[in-house]
Amino acid sequence: MEKIRSSASVWIQVDGPGEWFAAEVHNALKNRLPVPYAVTRAGITVHYLDFSSPPTLLYSRPPAPPVSDEVIPDLPLSELRCLQALGRMIKGNEIEIAALAGLDLEKTKTVLADLSCRGLVVYKTGHRLHRRLFRPRQNDLFPLWHILPRGRHLALQSWVVPKGVSFRTRREAYLWQIGSKHRRLARLWTAWLQSAWPLARIWTGWSEVRIPGSRVIPDGLAWGRAHGYETLFWLEVGDEHRSIDQITNVTAFRLNQAVKFCALTGVRLVYTQLSTRWVRQAVKRVCRTASKHRRGPGRLGQVRKITHSGMGQDHQ
Numbered sequence: 444m445e446k447i448r449s450s451a452s453v454w455i456q457v458d459g460p461g462e463w464f465a466a467e468v469h470n471a472l473k474n475r476l477p478v479p480y481a482v483t484r485a486g487i488t489v490h491y492l493d494f495s496s497p498p499t500l501l502y503s504r505p506p507a508p509p510v511s512d513e514v515i516p517d518l519p520l521s522e523l524r525c526l527q528a529l530g531r532m533i534k535g536n537e538i539e540i541a542a543l544a545g546l547d548l549e550k551t552k553t554v555l556a557d558l559s560c561r562g563l564v565v566y567k568t569g570h571r572l573h574r575r576l577f578r579p580r581q582n583d584l585f586p587l588w589h590i591l592p593r594g595r596h597l598a599l600q601s602w603v604v605p606k607g608v609s610f611r612t613r614r615e616a617y618l619w620q621i622g623s624k625h626r627r628l629a630r631l632w633t634a635w636l637q638s639a640w641p642l643a644r645i646w647t648g649w650s651e652v653r654i655p656g657s658r659v660i661p662d663g664l665a666w667g668r669a670h671g672y673e674t675l676f677w678l679e680v681g682d683e684h685r686s687i688d689q690i691t692n693v694t695a696f697r698l699n700q701a702v703k704f705c706a707l708t709g710v711r712l713v714y715t716q717l718s719t720r721w722v723r724q725a726v727k728r729v730c731r732t733a734s735k736h737r738r739g740p741g742r743l744g745q746v747r748k749i750t751h752s753g754m755g756q757d758h759q
């Protein structure tokens with residue numbers, strides 16, 4: 444880029460609430476982009492000192508850069524949210540899409556019907572995604588909504604992903620779990636959280652997405668504000684297939700990674716375990732032990748119990 448345009452620089456505007464996401468965009472570019480860059484919130488004018496390094500200043504105005512032939516789709520926000528949710532999920536039912544798109548169920552049904560008529564999504568019985576390759580092809584147990592190539596292209600455009608660039612990390616991890624109870628619970632996390640904690644403001648959520656710089660992938664992750672603090676809400680589902688020692692070790696590892704991340708970014712953390720009673724008790728003991736020994740930034744708070752009748756179980 445510098446060879447083609449000596450005065451090249453990049454200005455990225457983040458249109459989203461809070462400070463964490465903009466900070467993560469900045470960290471993602473650090474030491475990776477060979478030209479000066481600046482990351483600001485949308486609507487804020489960039490200044491010379493906002494750039495990572497001083498941009499080259501010329502005595503005369505350089506020619507305008509070439510115009511991209513990629514046109515960002517001008518879709519209603521509700522349609523865009525459904526396409527983006529399915530772009531990550533690959534396939535899912537209406538309730539899951541509504542939860543991850545931040546829409547109510549009836550609105551989601553209407554939007555999906557409109558998208559289907561325009562050839563962007565399709566409701567069908569697809570093939571199961573296997574963990575291992577070369578397994579015999581099997582159909583899903585029931586029909587689900589699938590995103591079609593044109594819909595996926597629009598979702599990628601809305602994320603400003605250049606044409607021809609691979610963006611596989613957008614997809615949920617462990618795709619072979621789609622259709623399982625475990626994946627369904629993870630996808631509903633954001634909607635349940637909004638219902639169970641009305642005083643918290645939930646901006647968005649994801650399922651099976653890696654926290655930046657971390658070695659762990661929460662089953663569900665929501666982002667919002669609670670008690671005046673920007674907060675990540677972390678969900679783990681199950682773990683009853685593990686022994687108590689394994690649960691203790693894996694929970695301690697997850698909390699260690701989470702606390703490091705919170706200390707680095709300044710966000711707060713709400714850690715939640717949805718499982719059988721004996722698993723929750725084991726996790727609670729780890730949380731209390733970690734809280735007693737942790738001091739300074741990133742220190743763990745109290746372990747509390749949050750109940751939502753629609754979940755079928757308490758989660759802690």
